[in-house]
Amino acid sequence: MKIALYGATGVLGRRIAQEALSRGHQVLALSRDPSKLDLKNPQLTSARSDANDPADVARHVAGQDVVVSALGPDGNNPGSLVGLTRSLIDGVQRAGVRRLLMVGGAGSLEVAPGKQLVDAPEFPAGWKPIAFAHRDALEVLRQCPLEWTSLSPAALIQPGERTGRFRLGTEQLVVDAKGESRISAEDYAVALVDELEKPKHLRKRFTVAY
Secondary structure, three states: OEEEEEOOOOHHHHHHHHHHHHOOOEEEEEEOOHHHOOOOOOOEEEEEOOOOOHHHHHHHHOOOOEEEEOOOOEOOEOOHHHHHHHHHHHHHHHHOOOEEEEEOOOOOOEEEOOEEHHHOOOOOHHHHHHHHHHHHHHHHHHOOOOEEEEEEOOOEEEOOOOOOOOEEEOOEOOOOOOOOOEEEHHHHHHHHHHHHHOOOOOOEEEEEEO
């Protein structure tokens, strides 16, 4: 599979690239500064691309089988993720690529009927702008004509171990027996590349946790 990956130099993007390459896929790593990508693989190429420019997106992703975005909200302007999502959708459509898979957020997952994680009293106030940005971007995705997918992580995601063992959900937060919701960045990447290879959530959001 030929995969165009935006945000390949980030924590999740790098692991997604690594996982895809380990399975023999071709990865085109797209970022603002390709020199920051420290992966080496014959199946890996990199290029500078601006995800906020639909024409630039179209030029770079033409001929790819799928586009993956591991881009997150800008810390200084989280709401800009919505415009970036629209730009990616536009560019991917112009290029004639049918599939777009985006890294989502956990804040909009339900913890009770009609209640999202971001609405819980214990949800950190400082994280809310990012959670709202991911939620708004997901709504933009839901309206697009592409074969889109959004993968929301567990409530806590951080670098760790690749176990290949986890559970999937859809709109509800997945928790373990202790009521905790966790996933390693490595296992998140496994779940994402699994979806690339064998799509089970086209035009849907899903989530992954232990």
